[in-house]
Amino acid sequence: MVESKHKWKAWIYLSPAIVLLLIFTVWPIINTVRMSLLEGYNSMAAVGGATYDFGFGNFKQVLEYNYFLRCLGNTMLLCVLTVPISTILALLIAVCLNAIKPLQRLLQTIFFLPYVTNSIAIGLVFAAMFNMVGSAFGGENEIIITAGIINNVIEFFGGHAINWINSGSSYAANVVVMVVYIVWNALPFKILILLGGLQSINRQYYDAARVDGTSRRRVFTRITVPLLSPMLAYVVITGFIGGFKEYSSIVGIFGEDMGPAGAPGRLNTMVGFIYDSLSTQQGRASAAALILFGIIFVVTMINLYVSKKKTHY
Amino acid sequence: MKVVLQNLTKIFPGRNKKVREEVIAVNDFTFEIPDGKLIGLLGPSGCGKSTTLYMISGLQKPTAGKIFFGDDDVTELSAENRGVGLVFQNYALYPHMTVKQNILFPLQNLRGADKLSKEEMLERAENAARLVQIDTLMDRKPSELSGGQQQRVAIARALVKMPKVLLLDEPLSNLDARLRLQTREEIRRIQKETGITTIFVTHDQEEAMSISDMIVVMKEGVIQQIGRPQDVYDDPTNLFVAKFLGTPPINVFEGRVEGGRLFVGADAVLDVPGVADQAVTVGIRPEGFVPDENGPLVCALNSVEVMGRDVSVVSTHPAAQVPAIRSIINTDGGLPTGAEVRYSLKPRKVLLFSKADESRIRFEVK
Amino acid sequence: MSANNHVTMHERDMRRVSSQQTVGKIVSKVLVYAFLILMAVIVIFPFYWMLISSVKSISEYRLSVPTLFPREILLTNYIDAFQQANLGKLFLNTLYVGLVSTLLSLVITVLSAFAFARLEFKGKNALFAALLGTMMIPGELFTITNYATVNSFGWINSFKVLIIPFLVSVFYIYLLRQNFMQIPNELYLAAKVDGTGDLKYLWKVMIPLALPTLISITILKMMGAWNSYVWPRLVANDKQYQLITNGLRNAFTDSTGDVNIPVQMAAVAIVSFPLFLVFIFLRKYIMKGVSRSGIKG
Numbered sequence: 006m007v008e009s010k011h012k013w014k015a016w017i018y019l020s021p022a023i024v025l026l027l028i029f030t031v032w033p034i035i036n037t038v039r040m041s042l043l044e045g046y047n048s049m050a051a052v053g054g055a056t057y058d059f060g061f062g063n064f065k066q067v068l069e070y071n072y073f074l075r076c077l078g079n080t081m082l083l084c085v086l087t088v089p090i091s092t093i094l095a096l097l098i099a100v101c102l103n104a105i106k107p108l109q110r111l112l113q114t115i116f117f118l119p120y121v122t123n124s125i126a127i128g129l130v131f132a133a134m135f136n137m138v139g140s141a142f143g144g145e146n147e148i149i150i151t152a153g154i155i156n157n158v159i160e161f162f163g164g165h166a167i168n169w170i171n172s173g174s175s176y177a178a179n180v181v182v183m184v185v186y187i188v189w190n191a192l193p194f195k196i197l198i199l200l201g202g203l204q205s206i207n208r209q210y211y212d213a214a215r216v217d218g219t220s221r222r223r224v225f226t227r228i229t230v231p232l233l234s235p236m237l238a239y240v241v242i243t244g245f246i247g248g249f250k251e252y253s254s255i256v257g258i259f260g261e262d263m264g265p266a267g268a269p270g271r272l273n274t275m276v277g278f279i280y281d282s283l284s285t286q287q288g289r290a291s292a293a294a295l296i297l298f299g300i301i302f303v304v305t306m307i308n309l310y311v312s313k314k315k316t317h318y
Numbered sequence: 319m320k321v322v323l324q325n326l327t328k329i330f331p332g333r334n335k336k337v338r339e340e341v342i343a344v345n346d347f348t349f350e351i352p353d354g355k356l357i358g359l360l361g362p363s364g365c366g367k368s369t370t371l372y373m374i375s376g377l378q379k380p381t382a383g384k385i386f387f388g389d390d391d392v393t394e395l396s397a398e399n400r401g402v403g404l405v406f407q408n409y410a411l412y413p414h415m416t417v418k419q420n421i422l423f424p425l426q427n428l429r430g431a432d433k434l435s436k437e438e439m440l441e442r443a444e445n446a447a448r449l450v451q452i453d454t455l456m457d458r459k460p461s462e463l464s465g466g467q468q469q470r471v472a473i474a475r476a477l478v479k480m481p482k483v484l485l486l487d488e489p490l491s492n493l494d495a496r497l498r499l500q501t502r503e504e505i506r507r508i509q510k511e512t513g514i515t516t517i518f519v520t521h522d523q524e525e526a527m528s529i530s531d532m533i534v535v536m537k538e539g540v541i542q543q544i545g546r547p548q549d550v551y552d553d554p555t556n557l558f559v560a561k562f563l564g565t566p567p568i569n570v571f572e573g574r575v576e577g578g579r580l581f582v583g584a585d586a587v588l589d590v591p592g593v594a595d596q597a598v599t600v601g602i603r604p605e606g607f608v609p610d611e612n613g614p615l616v617c618a619l620n621s622v623e624v625m626g627r628d629v630s631v632v633s634t635h636p637a638a639q640v641p642a643i644r645s646i647i648n649t650d651g652g653l654p655t656g657a658e659v660r661y662s663l664k665p666r667k668v669l670l671f672s673k674a675d676e677s678r679i680r681f682e683v684k
Numbered sequence: 685m686s687a688n689n690h691v692t693m694h695e696r697d698m699r700r701v702s703s704q705q706t707v708g709k710i711v712s713k714v715l716v717y718a719f720l721i722l723m724a725v726i727v728i729f730p731f732y733w734m735l736i737s738s739v740k741s742i743s744e745y746r747l748s749v750p751t752l753f754p755r756e757i758l759l760t761n762y763i764d765a766f767q768q769a770n771l772g773k774l775f776l777n778t779l780y781v782g783l784v785s786t787l788l789s790l791v792i793t794v795l796s797a798f799a800f801a802r803l804e805f806k807g808k809n810a811l812f813a814a815l816l817g818t819m820m821i822p823g824e825l826f827t828i829t830n831y832a833t834v835n836s837f838g839w840i841n842s843f844k845v846l847i848i849p850f851l852v853s854v855f856y857i858y859l860l861r862q863n864f865m866q867i868p869n870e871l872y873l874a875a876k877v878d879g880t881g882d883l884k885y886l887w888k889v890m891i892p893l894a895l896p897t898l899i900s901i902t903i904l905k906m907m908g909a910w911n912s913y914v915w916p917r918l919v920a921n922d923k924q925y926q927l928i929t930n931g932l933r934n935a936f937t938d939s940t941g942d943v944n945i946p947v948q949m950a951a952v953a954i955v956s957f958p959l960f961l962v963f964i965f966l967r968k969y970i971m972k973g974v975s976r977s978g979i980k981g
Contacts, residue, residue, distance in 0.1 A: 015804075018796065019796050021851075026815070032829060033826040033827075034818075034821065036828075105720070116727055117971065118728065118731065119727060122956055123911045126929065127734075127956070130949065130952055133733075133737065133945050133948070197971060253913050256933065283827065291825075297824065301820075
């Protein structure tokens with residue numbers, strides 16, 4: 006048939022993709038494994054003729070390195086906090102959106118809006134909203150205490166202003182800001198997927214449940230959630246993968262110092278750690294990248310295993 | 319429990335916002351369904367039969383009119399408080415639950431005084447499953463069942479809470495031909511055993527005729543005729559009902575009545591005493607043709623199809639509205655051969671309809 | 685209890701039940717709307733705050749009781765922002781990188797997807813599976829080596845370093861291949877019989893049919909250029925080649941003193957505006973692409 010004559014053609018069509026993939030995808034995979042196994046590898050020095058011992062030294066060093074553990078801890082903390090919060094919130098919003106008719110499209114559009122934003126740019130807005138320090142730029146009768154709408158609101162309700170992100174702020178306050186920002190960023194995608202899932206559930210299941218006098222609560226827990234479980238699993242898995250790769254949202258709020266003034270690196274993450282060591286200590290960066298890959302792989306597998314058990318139908 | 323529908327009307331607002339055209343799905347439906355009977359709502363798609371069923375279930379609210387279960391007005395009551403069992407066309411079995419969980423589900427919804435103990439629930443679920451003969455499949459998921467088995471599970475789920483009324487929406491449409499025959503007998507048996515007033519919707523006249531105590535023929539939201547299946551078949555009130563019931567369908571001819579005799583084409587084919595002179599539409603049931611060498615109706619013979627006991631003769635006639643006339647004859651008199659076939663007609667199988675409004679014109683049969 | 689009595693009780697019961705239903709329904713509708721509107725306000729508030737802050741004077745911005753509607757609209761902030769962050773140059777750079785990389789990427793993606801969807805060759809399935817496998821690996825793992833690679837190529841601070849390494853997206857190839865597969869093979873065979881060449885067939889039949897997917901890819905790719913931050917920061921810090929996000933982040937963090945937040949917000953608004961425009965006009969394609977990808981940008 007047609008195929009035999011054109012075998013070589015396929016490779017011509019594929020050649021640009023294959024060449025680029027070999028250079029920028031395949032080689033990096035091999036090279037990362039190689040570098041991670043050469044103890045203390047540095048590519049600049051390697052070009053200069055330095056040699057390195059083969060072994061797991063990089064992994065050992067990284068895992069014993071307090072700063073790496075802190076980055077790992079930050080990443081995990083943000084993951085564990087933001088994934089459940091954003092998933093539950095997105096589920097609630099999606100269920101409510103699915104239950105209304107007037108305003109549905111408008112609200113749907115609003116909820117999707119954060120998706121099309123630049124996380125660095127909007128990070129600056131959040132930073133401004135959580136800001137605290139103000140200085141004497143006001144007019145004559147204008148008293149300047151704080152300059153950040155969040156603190157203004159807190160004070161309006163009689164609370165005390167909190168130092169969220171500025172110099173001298175607490176780790177807990179920093180984490181709260183990050184969780185708010187990451188959840189805000191994560192909602193649109195999750196709502197989109199879950200709402201799509203809800204809309205594809207056959208209405209007859211709900212009619213059947215109604216005829217049988219099922220309470221709203223039971224409809225939600227026994228019908229909606231189980232039938233939505235494939236989408237929930239998808240959203241949770243992608244949420245965890247995204248969470249372990251968290252980086253630019255922190256840059257958005259705290260800048261490249263990855264922490265408030267006076268405490269740089271306090272909120273650094275795995276990815277941040279990799280970027281920090283990328284140009285000087287490639288052995289260490291490679292080991293960290295492989296550890297990140299391992300964690301993502303394991304988490305994905307666990308999620309798939311659990312969701313397979315729960316969504317089997 | 320008898321079910322009374324009083325002037326039931328359902329109007330859907332038009333889809334097209336500019337034109338604001340309303341669709342009257344069900345128009346002034348009044349009917350009393352006697353207790354413990356099996357009723358078939360029959361009509362072509364879009365005739366409002368499903369809407370009527372959903373209004374009885376409470377899933378849709380009527381625009382006007384009332385619904386009574388026994389003496390209770392349930393019009394304002396929503397579905398969950400009506401105590402009906404509903405079997406959906408696609409069964410709507412919960413795909414993530416086993417057969418047992420599906421059947422138990424309605425029972426677990428009961429609260430307050432009606433609440434059942436675990437043992438009672440299980441017992442009732444098992445009874446329902448036995449009734450529809452799926453008690454050996456209790457731990458399967460719906461995806462592991464055949465269409466017929468899913469259908470039974472859906473019926474068991476509807477029956478388990480002992481509904482006052484059982485509603486079935488196109489119960490057989492998703493089954494293959496063989497299963498359909500078997501399942502409709504099954505539905506009949508279950509209905510007889512439980513004695514629950516049962517209403518089902520179908521577009522298949524054979525299905526409705528074969529198992530219903532009564533059928534309701536609908537067209538464009540309006541009831542055409544209500545009665546026992548055989549009565550409706552033998553004595554339809556209008557051309558629509560006559561055409562809709564019967565396989566093969568009734569053969570329709572142009573005709574006229576002159577001096578108490580019915581003419582089809584140039585031939586006087588039957589005496590129709592008491593009918594005024596007028597042009598009419600003539601319907602002749604396939605079994606109304608009797609091959610007769612001296613018969614008045616002369617048709618051009620097309621083909622003869624032998625189907626075992628009966629023989630189906632396909633012929634044409636210039637006055638026929640249909641391209642082929644199909645008659646069912648018995649083979650006692652040998653098979654018709656040659657270029658033409660002559661028939662005499664059985665008077666009870668010949669139906670006359672007004673040209674003006676397609677209503678039935680009755681005549682005396684000697 | 686007489687039968688009569690029973691009936692009346694029953695009726696009263698039913699009336700009570702049905703009125704409870706109506707009240708319950710209204711209450712829950714109100715709660716649902718209240719929740720949704722509250723959440724919508726929270727979601728949209730940062731945008732609102734960005735907009736109103738961007739037109740406030742610095743003194744108004746710093747009031748202890750903030751104004752929810754600006755007293756005067758100071759559009760000069762936008763001019764300041766444009767100049768301070770050198771947004772004009774950044775816009776052009778980003779547009780250039782976005783357009784060139786989208787175009788080249790589309791060509792590569794279409795050719796590869798066509799090969800995987802329509803042509804038969806040895807090892808096709810194995811190769812495709814291997815490609816899909818690479819999607820599991822976090823991009824950061826590639827960055828380490830790619831940084832060294834582009835360094836050794838001498839590409840640092842150039843446009844090609846921003847374009848070439850990301851031209852091939854396995855995900856887009858996958859997406860388009862799935863789309864191509866839905867086009868009946870008979871069309872291709874018929875074209876062969878008629879003597880239509882592959883490329884002509886691709887151009888005349890497959891591309892028009894797969895247009896929605898191609899539009900989705902284009903939008904996501906452009907948005908990717910607009911939002912990319914990490915890689916450009918590594919390899920193109922020179923003002924000559926900087927992209928918009930980096931420029932924005934750096935323009936207001938270089939100085940150690942006070943940041944003029946209204947001007948900063950004006951810059952953010954300028955950067956966000958094209959994204960909103962794209963979103964408003966091409967919402968359908970974005971949502972379609974996104975719901976299948978699960979990857980941001």
